Amino acid sequence: MKCNLCPRNCNVDRENGELGYCGASDKMVIARYSLHMWEEPIISGNNGSGTIFFSYCNMRCLFCQNYEISELHKGRVVSIEEFSDICLDLQNSGANNINLVTPTHYVPWIVKGLKLAKERGLNIPIVYNSSGYENVKTIRMLDGLIDIYLPDLKYYDNSYGMKYSKCNDYFKYASAAIDEMVRQVGKVEIGNDGLMKKGVIVRHLLLPSSLADSKQIIKYLYTKYHNDIIISIMNQYTPVRKLDYEELNHKVIDSDYEELIDYAYDLGVRNAFIQEGGTQEESFIPDFDVFRAI
Numbered sequence: 636m637k638c639n640l641c642p643r644n645c646n647v648d649r650e651n652g653e654l655g656y657c658g659a660s661d662k663m664v665i666a667r668y669s670l671h672m673w674e675e676p677i678i679s680g681n682n683g684s685g686t687i688f689f690s691y692c693n694m695r696c697l698f699c700q701n702y703e704i705s706e707l708h709k710g711r712v713v714s715i716e717e718f719s720d721i722c723l724d725l726q727n728s729g730a731n732n733i734n735l736v737t738p739t740h741y742v743p744w745i746v747k748g749l750k751l752a753k754e755r756g757l758n759i760p761i762v763y764n765s766s767g768y769e770n771v772k773t774i775r776m777l778d779g780l781i782d783i784y785l786p787d788l789k790y791y792d793n794s795y796g797m798k799y800s801k802c803n804d805y806f807k808y809a810s811a812a813i814d815e816m817v818r819q820v821g822k823v824e825i826g827n828d829g830l831m832k833k834g835v836i837v838r839h840l841l842l843p844s845s846l847a848d849s850k851q852i853i854k855y856l857y858t859k860y861h862n863d864i865i866i867s868i869m870n871q872y873t874p875v876r877k878l879d880y881e882e883l884n885h886k887v888i889d890s891d892y893e894e895l896i897d898y899a900y901d902l903g904v905r906n907a908f909i910q911e912g913g914t915q916e917e918s919f920i921p922d923f924d925v926f927r928a929i
Contacts, residue, residue, distance in 0.1 A: 636648070636649075636650065638655055638740075639770065640693075640739060640740055640742055640743075640770065640773045641657070641693040641739050641740065641768060641769060641770055641773065642693075642768055642769070642770055642802070642804060642808040643655060643656040643657070643693055643802075644770075645657075649661040656693060656695075657691045657692055657693040657695075657739075657740045658691050658708065659690075659691035659740045659741070662712045663689070663712065663713050663714070663715070663718060663741050663744045663745075663748075664689065664690040664691060664708070664710040664711065664712055664713065665687060665688065665689055665690065665710055665711065665713045665718070665721070665926075666688045666689070666690045666703075666704040666709050666710035666711075666923050666926075667686075667687075667688045667704075667710075667921055667922075667923055667925060667926055667927075667928060668685070668686065668687045668688070668721050668724075668725060668926070668927060668928070668929075669683075669685075669686055669921065669925075669927070669928035669929060670682065670683030670684070670685060670686075670725070670728060670729070670730055670928070670929055671683055671684045671685075671686035671734065671921070672684075674686075674734065674785075675831075675836060675865075675867055675908050676829075676908075677825060677829065677830055677831040678731070678732065678734070678762065678783070678785070678830075678831055678836075679731070680731045680828070680829065680830050682729040682730060682731050683729075683730060683731065684730060684731055684732055684734040684762065685722070685725030685726065685728070685730025685731070685732060685733045685734055685759070686734040686736055686764075687718075687721060687722075687725075687733065687734065687735055687736060688701070688704060688710075688736045688737065688921065688923070689704075689710075689735070689736060689737045689738050689740075689741055690704045690705075690708050690709060690710030691704075691705065691708060691737075691740055692704075692705035692706075692737050692739075692740070692766070693739050693740055693766070693768060694766040694768050694800050694802070695800070695801070696766075696789075696799055696800045697799050697800070697878055697879075697880070697883065698799065698842070698872070698874070698875075698878065698883050700873060700875055700920050701737070701920065701921070701923075702875065702876070703923045704737075704923055705737065709923045709924075710923075711926060715744055715747050715748045715751065716748075716751065718744070718745070718748035718752075719748050719749075719751040719752040719755060719757075722748070722749070722752040722757050723752055723755060723756065723757060724927075724929070725929070726756075726757055726758075726759050728929045730759065731759065731760075731830050732759050732760040732761065732762050732782075732783065732830075733749075733757070733759060733760070733761050733762065734762040734764055734785075735761070735762060735763055735764055736764045737764070737765065737766070738763060738764070738765060739765055739766070739768070739769060739773065742773050742776055742777065743776070745777075746776055746777065746780060749761060749780050750780070760782035760783055760831070760832055760833070761780060761781050761782050761783070762781075762782070762783040762784075762785050763777060763781045763783070763784050763785065763786075763816075764785040764786075765785070765786050765787070766786070766787050766789065766809075767786040767787040767788050767789065767805075767808075767809035767812060767813065767837075768800075768802060768805055768808055768809055768812075769786070769808060769809070769812035770808065770812070771811050771812055771815045774812050774815045774816060774819075775815065777819075778819050779819075781816075781819065781820065782820060782832065782833050783820065783831055783832075783833060783834060783835070783836070784813075784816035784817075784819075784820060784834075784835045784836075785835075785836050785838065786809065786812065786813055786816060786835070786837055786838070787809070787837070787838045787839070787840070788806075788809055788810070788813065788837050788838070788839050788852050788855075788856065789805060789809070789839070789840065790805050790806060790848060790852075791806055791848050791851035791852050791855065792806075792848050792851070793805060793806060793807075795842075795845060795848055798880070799842075799880070799883075810855070813835065813837060814859075816835050817835050817860065817863070817864060820833050820834055820835060821833065821834065821863075822834055822863045822864075823835070823836075823863070823864065823865055823906065834864065834865070835860075835864045835865070836864065836865040836866075836867050836908075837856055837864055837865070837866055837867065838867040838869060839852050839853065839856075839866065839867070839868055839869065840869045840870075840871065840872055841868070841869065841870055841872065841887050841891065841892055841895055842872055842882075842883070842887070843872065843882045843883060843885050843886070843887055843888070844882040846891045846894060846895060849895050850895065850898050853866065853868070853895065853898060853899045853902065853904065854902060857899070857902050857903060857904050861903070862903075862904070862905050862906040863906075864906065865906045865907060865908065866899070866904060866906065866907045866908075867907070867908040868895060868896060868899060868907060868908065868909050868910075869910055870887050870889075870892040870909075870910045871910060872886060872887050873886065873920075874886070875920070896909055
């Protein structure tokens with residue numbers, strides 16, 4: 636089967652050893668799974684989100700904090716049955732949900748694994764946590780299996796996508812994918828326990844020197860969905876290695892982030908998460924030398 640799971644549309648035969656842009660083979664590779672406390676509060680709660688970090692990535696952004704797994708490919712091969720076991724282990728450990736991080740290039744394997752896990756008693760919400768750079772047909776494969784979609788919407792201007800992520804069509808694909816995600820799961824639903832049960836949270840990370848583009852993202856999301864989705868406006872950009880683009884070697888200016896929040900509020904955005912103080916630290920970067928962290 637030729638792989639066209641993501642918009643790179645590499646058309647390679649992964650089952651026969653051909654590798655596309657993401658570099659992943661036909662074996663599912665997981666770098667770490669844990670009870671993760673650093674998602675939005677309605678995802679992490681008090682117990683933590685049952686987070687599964689997949690190795691390899693179809694975006695490979697220059698500034699990726701998780702470059703150890705997206706680019707250096709730390710991790711171990713896991714069968715569909717083992718993936719099912721991991722989901723159940725997280726549930727039995729008290730996870731609020733199963734949180735699939737960077738899953739795009741493994742969707743067919745994940746679909747089989749989730750169905751098996753559900754047959755074996757998995758009953759907590761499933762979160763699909765991605766870069767947003769998705770083919771709609773791939774997202775449709777997940778219809779009925781995913782409760783919460785947690786995509787990024789990184790760039791409005793394709794010049795940023797090309798510069799930082801080597802894709803000149805990011806917004807086209809990400810916006811279409813988010814539309815499909817909203818179609819599948821509808822408006823946000825919060826349980827009596829304060830945890831999210833269903834819906835879409837769209838994350839946007841403000842990058843240094845990109846305030847105008849971020850405003851375009853917020854305006855698009857609010858105009859399109861109003862308060863039917865949650866927008867998570869993030870300031871946690873952290874340089875983790877020296878990059879060729881000098882602007883990416885600096886943290887976000889506080890006044891830029893404050894201006895973006897004020898802009899969102901003035902537009903009418905009310906369903907949102909914002910970050911305050913202490914977010915630009917390496918505490919958001921997991922230890923990928925530890926496979927099981929429960």
